[in-house]
Amino acid sequence: MTKNASYILEMINNSHSHLTAEQIYLQLKEKNQAVVLSTVYNNLSYLYQEGLIRKIPVEGYPDRYDKILRHDHLVCRKCGQLSDILLEDLTEKLQNQLGISMLSYDLKIHYICEACQKKENEGEDS
């Protein structure tokens, strides 16, 4: 693992948000660890393929990268905002229902976040 890769891995593991490739790129720049955007993508691909990070696609938004540590996600239908939530671990239950061997699972709960709900209500007022 190269210095850049391990630095990016560390960033993702220490972050409490769900970084996009670009956010990682910008953070690196700020910390004077500047690299080029394609290097960030390269390293993210590498880390993902090695199973060291999670990659979370959300409809209509750039992919986000997340630590492996098991947890689930809430996604706002309106704005795509992503947040963490820890629900009951389903690994065993799912594995029992499947005939095949599961690498992992990805559970997203769709909802409307508070901010968007507020906006909706305001819209109704006028």
Place this chain on the structure above:
Amino acid sequence: MTKNASYILEMINNSHSHLTAEQIYLQLKEKNQAVVLSTVYNNLSYLYQEGLIRKIPVEGYPDRYDKILRHDHLVCRKCGQLSDILLEDLTEKLQNQLGISMLSYDLKIHYICEACQKKENEGEDS
């Protein structure tokens, strides 16, 4: 709902695969119901926002569209192939664990499909 929208909705509901916008566009062309690609996107956005279809983002592949009828998905880590699987309905269980109101959930099981497993094994031989 316009003719195009309902036609596209019907296509999705009758399809056993998970169509991309482009596949829908090509199928329409074949059936002499030709429209332009942006119309397909417009209608898909509309149908999705109305909650009449599902939109499935898969890392590194174009979005796919699916019928609403509850079911879960298997995704191949290697090739992105998507297939249906019907697992125990988690709606109630999840709703109980959440404080908020859930619109829906999206469960993806990651695995390596047969074709990719075969390829991997062949690779090892040589």
Place this chain on the structure above:
DNA sequence: TGTTAAAATTAGAATGATTCTAATTTTAAC
């Protein structure tokens, strides 16, 4: 039936995320 306004569609440009390519630099082993 002709008129009109709204909605849908078209064509194609624009955007944004991501990948690719070729050249250059870094790394690490000999």
Place this chain on the structure above:
DNA sequence: GTTAAAATTAGAATCATTCTAATTTTAACA
């Protein structure tokens, strides 16, 4: 120190998707 492999860079290219403005269709109404 030399060399080969791997990583990085710079920027072009690609692909999916959205946007814009012009045109067409639709459907209600005069």
